[in-house]
Amino acid sequence: MANVPNILVVEDDRETRTLIAKYLRTNSCNVTTAADGREMEKVMADTRVDLLILDVMLPGEDGLSLCRKVRAESQLPIIMLTARGEDVDRILGLEMGADDYLPKPFNPRELLARINAVLRRQATALNASATPNATALSFAGWQIDLRLRELRNPQGARVAMTSAEFDLLRAFVERSGRVLSRDSLLDLTQGRSAGSFERSIDVLVSRIRRKIEVDPQDAQMIKTVRSGGYMFTPTVEAVATATTN
Template identity: 45%
Template sequence: MTTTPATLIVVDDDPEIRELLADYLGRHGYRALVAEDAEALHRLLARETPELLIVDLMLPGDDGFTICRELRRDSEVPIIMLTASADETDRILGLELGADDYLGKPFNPRELLARIKAVLRRTRGPATPCPPAEARLVAFGDWRLDRMTRELVDRQGARCSLSGADFQLLQVFLEHPGRVLSREALFELTRGRPAPPLDRSIDVHVCRLRQRLGEDAQHSQLIRTVRGAGYVLTASVDVLS
């Protein structure tokens, strides 16, 4: 049976990088499309449904932040952000706006490929219904999680869709209720690789997940901060179906 290659879109104003990545990703089984700016990206999105975007932070016109912000209004397509900036603030802001991962320039294409594979593993939904050991509906606190649709449902029935990164992080917490998980453990369990030294991106993702759960860092009851140790999901987890 022939498998349709995943469609990726590379958004970068450097033609050499676009050509390099299109060729490299194509040789590794992906259908790689390219865009030089936000306008070209939107033209592509009008006719294509990519499984992942690779977006340079510094673009003419609308920059990578703007693209990420606008896409997250109505799309959960995974985004890997490329940045030549050494400022960690830029990377944190990108994650807060909904990027799933980031990679500094210059980079090794093999590392980008590994990150693409890791993000797609986290964000692709199951092709078949969840087996009994992977129950579709689980309850915790005042919430239910539908693992098939990746939606949170509150007591009033209101639904909230989760991005791939938020869903994967919540999955890790639900698999380890009551257990304190260090930042390093959370990074490795969600990203599939060890955390870089001094990386604080997990804090950003936890903050964003708390917002989805209607909580803030200082008053979080579901995901509590354990000073000097990490984070813990305090609620019990029940399988519904």
């Protein structure tokens, strides 16, 4: 039972909330539900949550604001449920730090697939964090630890990153000097089965630039290639590093 994930579903529509909870419970998940942000916060204060499913449209504080608050305090995996394919909601959700999104109406099987994919990435990160003598790559004074899944700035401070941000930065660093199309970046990081769209890459690039570029508006490390995609420009070197705290 230790491997059964505890999932919190925050959805104000009772029928949708009940449908999601029933389907996930029949597929080996522990599920708690909440109808709004206040109920969500109460559950999270009393219960361990492994993944949060968060609707955008909620009474009171909306899902985007709640996502931003949760992400500011933890790396808890978050899947956003958005209105009928609204790209604006999807992009905003990614910008607020969501790990994935799913437009309504959706097939519960697809939601379960998204949950499993996000939890696998989380498990990989947790397992890697216990591995000593991790191999790392350095660029422009920065260091990215591929096993600990950590990014440290030139001063040695750890920089918070979501799983999706780390996966994309790793794809860039491991292919420095190559032009990478949005399609190829989707394949390298999220996979076609995730049903992702190209704009999600642009959103993640923007978020990474804000963390590593001196001037995100005049990016020098992750260059935009017109009609091509992106290119990571710094020289990258492999280094061996001891486990860091």
